[in-house]
Amino acid sequence: MKKIFSYVKIYKKSAVLALILMGLELSVELIQPIIMSIIIDEGIVGQDFQTIIIWLSVLIGLTLLAFAAGIVSSFFAADVSQSVGHDLRRDLFSRVQDFSAVQMQKLTASSLLTRITGDVTQVQAFLFMFLRIMLRAPLFIIGGIIMAFTVHVQLATILVIIVPVLLLIVFWILTEGIKLFRRVQVRLDHLNSIIRENLLGIRLVKAYNRNNHEQLRFNKVNNHLMDDNKKALQLMELTMPIVMLGMNISLVLLLWFGFMEINIGSAQAGEVVAIINYATRIMASFGVFGFLLMNFSRGKASATRISEVLESKPSQVIPKTDSSIANIEGHINFENITFSYSNMKRAALKDISVQINAGETVGILGETGSGKTTFLQLIPGLYKAKSGNLSIDNKPIKEWGRAIRDFVTLVPQEGFLFSGTIKENIAWGNEKAQFDDIVRAAKDANIHSYIMTLPDQYETRVGQRGVNLSGGQKQRLSIARALLANPTVLLLDDSTSALDANTEQRVLESIKSKSCTTVVVAQKISSVMDADKILVFDKGCIVASGNHQELIGNSPLYQKIYQSQMKEDGLS
Ligand SMILES: Nc1ncnc2c1ncn2[C@@H]1O[C@H](COP(=O)(O)OP(=O)(O)OP(=O)(O)O)[C@@H](O)[C@H]1O
Numbered sequence: 001m002k003k004i005f006s007y008v009k010i011y012k013k014s015a016v017l018a019l020i021l022m023g024l025e026l027s028v029e030l031i032q033p034i035i036m037s038i039i040i041d042e043g044i045v046g047q048d049f050q051t052i053i054i055w056l057s058v059l060i061g062l063t064l065l066a067f068a069a070g071i072v073s074s075f076f077a078a079d080v081s082q083s084v085g086h087d088l089r090r091d092l093f094s095r096v097q098d099f100s101a102v103q104m105q106k107l108t109a110s111s112l113l114t115r116i117t118g119d120v121t122q123v124q125a126f127l128f129m130f131l132r133i134m135l136r137a138p139l140f141i142i143g144g145i146i147m148a149f150t151v152h153v154q155l156a157t158i159l160v161i162i163v164p165v166l167l168l169i170v171f172w173i174l175t176e177g178i179k180l181f182r183r184v185q186v187r188l189d190h191l192n193s194i195i196r197e198n199l200l201g202i203r204l205v206k207a208y209n210r211n212n213h214e215q216l217r218f219n220k221v222n223n224h225l226m227d228d229n230k231k232a233l234q235l236m237e238l239t240m241p242i243v244m245l246g247m248n249i250s251l252v253l254l255l256w257f258g259f260m261e262i263n264i265g266s267a268q269a270g271e272v273v274a275i276i277n278y279a280t281r282i283m284a285s286f287g288v289f290g291f292l293l294m295n296f297s298r299g300k301a302s303a304t305r306i307s308e309v310l311e312s313k314p315s316q317v318i319p320k321t322d323s324s325i326a327n328i329e330g331h332i333n334f335e336n337i338t339f340s341y342s343n344m345k346r347a348a349l350k351d352i353s354v355q356i357n358a359g360e361t362v363g364i365l366g367e368t369g370s371g372k373t374t375f376l377q378l379i380p381g382l383y384k385a386k387s388g389n390l391s392i393d394n395k396p397i398k399e400w401g402r403a404i405r406d407f408v409t410l411v412p413q414e415g416f417l418f419s420g421t422i423k424e425n426i427a428w429g430n431e432k433a434q435f436d437d438i439v440r441a442a443k444d445a446n447i448h449s450y451i452m453t454l455p456d457q458y459e460t461r462v463g464q465r466g467v468n469l470s471g472g473q474k475q476r477l478s479i480a481r482a483l484l485a486n487p488t489v490l491l492l493d494d495s496t497s498a499l500d501a502n503t504e505q506r507v508l509e510s511i512k513s514k515s516c517t518t519v520v521v522a523q524k525i526s527s528v529m530d531a532d533k534i535l536v537f538d539k540g541c542i543v544a545s546g547n548h549q550e551l552i553g554n555s556p557l558y559q560k561i562y563q564s565q566m567k568e569d570g571l572s
Contacts (some may be wrong), residue, residue: 002307119187
């Protein structure tokens with residue numbers, strides 16, 4: 001909550017005005033029972049018509065004032081809550097941009113999505129409530145008791161006995177509610193991740209006819225969410241009957257003792273009515289407590305989850321881009337690099353030492369899980385090695401920081417597209433690029449002629465994640481995007497796997513003509529046969545390296561892969 005209130009400070013003028021106006025509304029509400037007691041005792045019982053007219057006019061005037069104050073206070077409260085929500089979303093999004101791959105893996109995309117959307121909305125609702133009614137209810141309880149004492153001390157004492165008991169019960173409900181709503185939020189995260197996976201993989205689900213399985217998986221989590229939500233709401237709903245009980249007890253006591261006080265002449269009917277009025281309004285304030293507590297508990301749980309993201313520091317302190325570096329040569333040196341993922345005991349890379357010279361094309365082969373992707377991801381500093389030295393142009397990767405990503409471009413296996421046009425998707429790699437540059441990159445990636453067949457050519461919109469394009473087309477668009485960035489080091493992580501042999505060859509040839517340092521992870525030897533150097537990975541180690549001819553001559557593993565692939569292609 002502390003973190004959230006630091007955001008409210010920016011809008012303190014509006015927040016203070018909302019609170020002052022709310023205070024005005026509250027004061028009117030506190031004065032009303034006293035005015036009513038005067039009207040009853042002096043006007044009705046004393047049969048003084050003029051007193052009735054005067055005090056009724058005062059009552060109407062004050063009510064109109066409270067009405068206007070309430071409306072303006074709501075405007076300010078809405079301004080504060082919406083502005084804070086806007087700022088929180090902005091800062092959360094920006095913080096996520098700085099997260100390392102490890103942090104992303106820990107917090108998960110779906111949880112971050114819930115935090116940036118649902119949790120912020122919850123905090124917004126809480127802030128609005130806080131400024132409008134959350135403070136008003138406890139203030140009215142305190143103010144109401146004080147005012148009751150100014151009317152009649154003995155009768156007001158009854159309220160002092162009942163109110164603390166109710167407060168204790170409400171406090172207990174509050175602490176339990178916070179725990180329950182935190183659990184609800186975790187369930188909601190889980191539900192979101194299932195929905196997200198399902199929507200993204202809908203074609204796979206249909207192809208495997210797993211609709212029922214997915215429905216059951218969803219139902220299970222949905223049921224858990226409903227159960228926890230029910231528990232939380234049931235707890236909150238407890239407040240109402242408890243408050244009603246408190247109210248009825250205090251009414252009975254007030255009527256009984258009020259009657260006694262009137263009988264002995266130490267109280268007037270109007271005073272008893274005023275005290276009963278305060279009692280019912282105090283209990284009504286307790287009544288909205290259930291609703292307020294629910295908002296408070298949810299708001300607090302959401303605020304904690306938001307603060308968790310805002311307060312998590314980037315795991316690597318990496319300098320931002322350095323505009324003083326115009327270009328690099330692209331020389332990469334791995335020296336005894338060992339790396340393991342935080343959640344894995346086994347090292348994904350073991351004692352890797354290899355030099356990649358500037359402008360060289362290096363192919364990487366190896367079984368699935370042998371560490372090829374991990375090797376690539378260390379180069380732009382997406383992960384940090386546990387031991388060893390990794391340098392680019394003789395400068396350690398940690399000193400490069402994020403600046404290295406201006407020169408190193410990684411193309412993942414799955415061509416990811418943003419919603420927008422084809423042109424925007426390619427230009428994403430280099431916003432300054434002119435249309436001619438975009439077309440050239442598309443030609444180099446062998447996708448230009450396909451784009452020209454589309455209804456709006458480069459202006460054709462691709463859906464979210466490019467659902468209307470084939471895997472190979474998405475891969476080629478991703479390559480075009482990478483080429484447009486003019487990288488000095490280009491890393492292709494199996495990113496031509498969906499292309500047929502001829503198209504793949506053409507794409508690789510045009511990449512080779514760029515003379516940047518290129519590291520190509522591939523499944524097929526044919527994809528890397530022409531590389532200056534081929535590294536063969538096995539269980540996180542480089543077990544052979546050399547060019548195709550050298551490896552054919554001296555690496556039994558390479559020979560085995562070569563022969564099996566040639567057989568598959570029907571070439572042997
Ligand atoms: N994010 C991750 N968290 C934990 N372990 C991981 C992660 N990514 C990969 N691994 C593990 O690290 C090892 C190397 O994985 P990597 O993805 O580098 O292999 P790969 O050779 O690229 O495989 P493939 O050819 O299937 O893409 C594997 O055992 C894998 O299970």
